[in-house]
Amino acid sequence: MIEYKNVSMTYDSGVEAVKNANVTINRGEFVFVVGKSGSGKSTMIKMLMKEVEPTEGEILIDGFNITEMKKSKIPYLRRSMGFIFQDFRLLPDKNVYDNVAYAMRIIQASAKKIRRQVPLVLSLVGISDKAKMFPDELSGGEQQRVAVARAIVNNPTLLLADEPTGNLDPETAKDIMALLNDINLRGTTVIIATHASDLVNEMQKRVIAIDKGIIYRDEKGGYNYES
Amino acid sequence: MNLNTIIFLIKEGCTNLWTSKKTAISSLIIILATMLMLGIFVLITVNIDNTVNRALDSQGIQVYLKDFDPDVSEEKTEEIKKQILNIYSVTSADYISKEEGLEQMKNMVGDEYRALYEGLEEDNPIPASFIVKLDNLEQSKNVQAELLKIDGVDSADINEQTAQTLVYIGNILNIVGIVVLLILLAISIFIISNTIKITMYARRKEISIMKYVGATDSFIRLPFMIEGMLIGLVDAILSTAIVAIAYTNIWNNYQDVLVPFSSISQELIIIYIILGVGIGIVGSTMSIKKYLDV
Numbered sequence: 082m083i084e085y086k087n088v089s090m091t092y093d094s095g096v097e098a099v100k101n102a103n104v105t106i107n108r109g110e111f112v113f114v115v116g117k118s119g120s121g122k123s124t125m126i127k128m129l130m131k132e133v134e135p136t137e138g139e140i141l142i143d144g145f146n147i148t149e150m151k152k153s154k155i156p157y158l159r160r161s162m163g164f165i166f167q168d169f170r171l172l173p174d175k176n177v178y179d180n181v182a183y184a185m186r187i188i189q190a191s192a193k194k195i196r197r198q199v200p201l202v203l204s205l206v207g208i209s210d211k212a213k214m215f216p217d218e219l220s221g222g223e224q225q226r227v228a229v230a231r232a233i234v235n236n237p238t239l240l241l242a243d244e245p246t247g248n249l250d251p252e253t254a255k256d257i258m259a260l261l262n263d264i265n266l267r268g269t270t271v272i273i274a275t276h277a278s279d280l281v282n283e284m285q286k287r288v289i290a291i292d293k294g295i296i297y298r299d300e301k302g303g304y305n306y307e308s
Numbered sequence: 309m310n311l312n313t314i315i316f317l318i319k320e321g322c323t324n325l326w327t328s329k330k331t332a333i334s335s336l337i338i339i340l341a342t343m344l345m346l347g348i349f350v351l352i353t354v355n356i357d358n359t360v361n362r363a364l365d366s367q368g369i370q371v372y373l374k375d376f377d378p379d380v381s382e383e384k385t386e387e388i389k390k391q392i393l394n395i396y397s398v399t400s401a402d403y404i405s406k407e408e409g410l411e412q413m414k415n416m417v418g419d420e421y422r423a424l425y426e427g428l429e430e431d432n433p434i435p436a437s438f439i440v441k442l443d444n445l446e447q448s449k450n451v452q453a454e455l456l457k458i459d460g461v462d463s464a465d466i467n468e469q470t471a472q473t474l475v476y477i478g479n480i481l482n483i484v485g486i487v488v489l490l491i492l493l494a495i496s497i498f499i500i501s502n503t504i505k506i507t508m509y510a511r512r513k514e515i516s517i518m519k520y521v522g523a524t525d526s527f528i529r530l531p532f533m534i535e536g537m538l539i540g541l542v543d544a545i546l547s548t549a550i551v552a553i554a555y556t557n558i559w560n561n562y563q564d565v566l567v568p569f570s571s572i573s574q575e576l577i578i579i580y581i582i583l584g585v586g587i588g589i590v591g592s593t594m595s596i597k598k599y600l601d602v
Binding site: 130153156157158159160164166170171172173174183184186187188189191192231 | 313324517519520521523
């Protein structure tokens with residue numbers, strides 16, 4: 082369970098990205114955080130991965146206050162999560178297989194386990210045939226599939242995505258969203274920051290809408306749904 | 309960290325080196341240039357030091373003996389020699405008989421005045437003497453005093469000024485050596501950490517991705533350290549080879565003045581390896597810190 086308790090975040094520049102957010106996300110939920118550019122939705126995600134720190138309030142994951150966490154412990158927190166970014170963020174000098182295997186090597190998985198798990202995940206995201214290819218030889222959609230594979234290879238309990246379809250055409254975006262939905266059905270909590278209204282409307286999941294740092298709506302429905 | 313992970317990280321270091329060949333080669337060349345400069349400097353210092361030491365070695369104390377009855381002198385001189393060798397910091401005492409002394413004198417004055425000494429063999433005025441050598445010229449005054457206490461010693465002459473000048477030169481050389489070495493070392497570290505910083509900057513995105521996936525700082529740092537270490541090691545080998553070949557060529561022409569390479573090769577190789585590997589590790593560790601903060 083994730084809890085934002087009276088969380089505010091102001092950047093050094095003075096921009097108030099999040100103002101007094103109170104949100105609870107249960108294990109296994111699928112949540113969209115929606116809003117315009119600069120609304121604060123990405124900051125909500127970044128605080129969970131500890132890329133930025135809240136200036137006020139606290140964030141709890143399974144009852145553990147991550148705002149008080151030591152810097153040296155951040156890598157271990159991140160290992161319990163999977164991340165997907167708009168720009169894929171794959172290691173350019175590694176092929177598809179090694180990009181995914183890298184996440185397992187970090188947690189010091191055995192060579193045997195890596196050989197078993199990586200092909201499994203690659204087939205799950207539908208890119209088994211591209212294992213030997215490098216990121217720059219793949220389409221945007223394929224690259225994002227690799228990123229998804231990397232994000233789920235260690236079976237995280239939480240999957241965070243920041244504009245995962247931002248660089249993809251509508252058809253591919255739909256496929257990626259379906260993939261994320263599949264992952265959620267396996268029990269992983271999925272939180273997606275996006276402004277892709279079509280997809281949000283289509284999926285009919287929980288939507289947290291944020292504008293100028295203030296959460297003004299939090300319920301199941303579509304992007305533009307007004308109660 | 310388990311063995312599998314360590315092997316993986318070493319492989320990563322080697323692969324990174326290969327994929328960033330251009331930067332690696334430019335670092336390699338810059339470090340090589342600095343290390344060669346260092347090597348040349350070490351060789352110059354060793355040779356000057358050697359020359360000073362040789363000059364110091366040739367400085368001895370000339371000890372003249374009282375003229376003895378030729379029949380007892382042999383026994384007596386043996387005893388005097390024993391006493392001289394017992395003095396602190398004396399390394400040798402070479403006996404010069406009256407005859408040898410006269411011969412040396414003749415040679416010293418040259419052909420022109422040689423005739424003056426002809427015929428003196430019968431009633432040789434030159435006393436027998438010892439050339440006493442010391443391991444530390446700074447002790448020469450004390451040794452001189454001790455020598456004069458020995459029964460049978462008439463006088464003990466030291467060339468005090470030369471001795472002091474040589475000791476002085478030796479000390480100055482040591483200080484200059486350390487200062488120049490430190491300056492060169494600082495320059496090397498500066499250049500290398502800058503070169504690695506450029507590599508790091510080019511890879512900052514990669515480093516941030518590693519951090520997002522949950523890599524610890526040491527997991528990210530180790531391949532970079534191995535990369536730096538490998539560059540340093542290759543540089544150490546290249547520097548040793550270049551210096552050895554170049555120096556041996558010069559030495560072939562000036563064997564009587566220069567120290568042979570074999571007598572300093574071990575030290576130089578050790579210095580190069582410690583320096584190359586050390587600088588590689590320190591340089592990469594220092595420069596990566598900034599990019600790990602993601």
